[in-house]
Amino acid sequence: DRFSSPSDNKLFISERFNPLGYIKWTSKPASRMFCSWTLLPPRLKSVEGELCLITGAGGALGRLFALEFAKEGAQLVLWDCDTAANEHTARLARDLGVKVHAYTVDLSKRENIYEAADRVRAEVGDVTMVVNNAGVVAGRRLLDCPDELLERTLLVNCHALFWMTKAFLPPMKARNHGHIVTIASALGLFTTSCVEDYCASKFGAVGFHESLALELQAENQGGIKTTLVCPYIVNSGMFAGCEISLIPPLEPLYTVQESMKAILGEQQMVCIPRLIYIPFLARLQENIFLICSHFCEQTAAMGGKPGNISLHGRRQVHAAVHQQDRDQSDLNSA
Ligand SMILES: NC(=O)C1=CN([C@@H]2O[C@H](COP(=O)(O)OP(=O)(O)OC[C@H]3O[C@@H](n4cnc5c(N)ncnc54)[C@H](OP(=O)(O)O)[C@@H]3O)[C@@H](O)[C@H]2O)C=CC1
Ligand SMILES: CC1=C(/C=C/C(C)=C/C=C/C(C)=C/C=O)C(C)(C)CCC1
Structure with a gap:
């Protein structure tokens, strides 16, 4: 059983809860409704033969995503601005027996994204899965932070989602087949102090993702799936060493495996851990009002x-x- 964990045999309604599902409720037949809200464990799809692009693949979570997708048999396109770290991930993934294509790309530059996307199309083919994982945080108090660092957070975490989608969605739409994954954050659903740039960018990412999901649904592009991932602090990568007394940080592998379950289960959203659904649901209630x-x-x-x-x-x-x-x-x- 893929991604088995001790909790796999337990049935959690929060795990199956699909926040965009309430819209489906009003528009889809009862069978679909049942599938969105069912207590049955989801069937995990195969990604064998899919061409999966992962951004930030040289980083903590990006590398683990690459290895999990490689284990699942996907062909990989890895993007990162850190050439050495990206190449390292590529070598590890190739050792698992899949084809890997690594590109050095600066996601804060729109033209860089479009040029690299053209190269990928010409050299490898049409990407069928995109995992928008790369992210940055300024990590300084707003008033002490250089403007360029604040801008960079918005460019990488939010604006890049526009250009990535514009570059890779059209061929997916032509075939009504594909999957766009947004690695956002718990801080895309609620806020904490001293991370204004990060919260703004991740709230933007969540809004972008939700709107795109609804657009695809309205256009009957049901073959293109979307998954939003909102993790709490992870014990590695950009928030390494950051701790909150109540809840310990997540293990990176656990985070990625939980994300993979949601992606392969074609879940529209996952909060890791489930506790993060609580502030999210508080906002949802406001929206329903x-x-x-x-x-x-x-x-x-x-x-x-x-x-x-x-x-x-x-x-x-x-x-x-x-x-x-x-x-x-x-x-x-x-
Ligand atoms: N770690 C955590 O606690 C959490 C992380 N997340 C999200 O998960 C995602 C991955 O985070 P994590 O693995 O921890 O972060 P890391 O910093 O470990 O990895 C991010 C990767 O993205 C690369 N990158 C940064 N800027 C650019 C750019 N302009 N163009 C291309 N690549 C770039 C980084 O390169 P370089 O190292 O050279 O900057 C790095 O290799 C992020 O979106 C983050 O917001 C969400 C919740 C918690
Ligand atoms: C509000 C809130 C919490 C605080 C969460 C914080 C402060 C999360 C920070 C996340 C980060 C830094 C994510 C990075 O991407 C708890 C303790 C879960 C309890 C439930 C309510």
């Missing part, structure tokens, strides 16, 4: 049924009350 408010407002605008409390109506009441207050104060001052 906003959608309901919007719906009430539209109902009112369409001449909603008596008894409906509409925000639109309430706003008119507020405006009338304010007008009365102003009239009263004019009277007082006269």
Whole structure:
């Protein structure tokens, strides 16, 4: 059994919970609904024969992703700005018997991404899976941080997602087949202090990912899967040595194996550990409230049924009350 762990035999509703699923609920037949919310363990797909591009492949998680995809039999395209680290990952993956193509790419430069994408298409072929994993953090207090470092975080963690998708999605759409994975962070769902650049970029990544997933769904491109990965602090890589007293950092291999389960299970999102779903769900509840408010407002605008409390109506009441207050104060001052 791939990625077996002691918890594999237990059934956790949070594991199967699919946050974009509530939209599916309203639009898809009961069978699909059941699949999104089922308690049954997911079937893991095969990636044998897929061409999988991993960014940041020389880094802690990127290297482990490359090795896990290699074990699964995928052909690899590895991107990183650190040539030596990337080549090292490539050698380790080749030792597992798969074809590996390593490229030195600076993801903070749009033209660099487009040029490298053209080279990959010409030299290797159409990429069918993209794992947007590369990431950076300025790691300094906002007011002490050079502007360029702050900008770089947004360029690498967020803007690069636009250019990667523009470069690699079209052939996927032509075949209605592919998979785009976004390695975001728990800090794309809620915030903590002193990481303004990182939070801004990861919130951007989460928003980008959700919107793309909905766009593909609206365009009936169900053959193109998307997975959002939101890990807590990992005991390696960019946050190595960073600890919070309550919860110990995650082990990198555990993080990547949990991510692989979600990717191969075609899950739309995974929070690692599950505790991270709690602040996420708190936000989701807020969003549902906003959608309901919007719906009430539209109902009112369409001449909603008596008894409906509409925000639109309430706003008119507020405006009338304010007008009365102003009239009263004019009277007082006269
Ligand atoms: N580690 C953690 O605690 C957590 C990490 N994540 C996310 O996981 C992902 C991987 O993180 P992790 O493995 O820890 O990070 P690492 O720093 O270990 O690896 C990131 C890799 O990306 C490369 N990279 C950085 N900038 C660029 C660029 N402009 N162009 C190309 N490659 C670049 C880095 O190269 P170089 O070393 O030369 O900069 C490095 O090889 C990131 O998106 C991160 O935000 C999410 C939650 C927690
Ligand atoms: C709010 C919150 C927590 C704090 C989480 C933090 C501070 C996460 C930091 C994550 C990082 C640095 C990710 C990097 O990508 C806990 C302790 C899980 C408990 C549940 C609520």
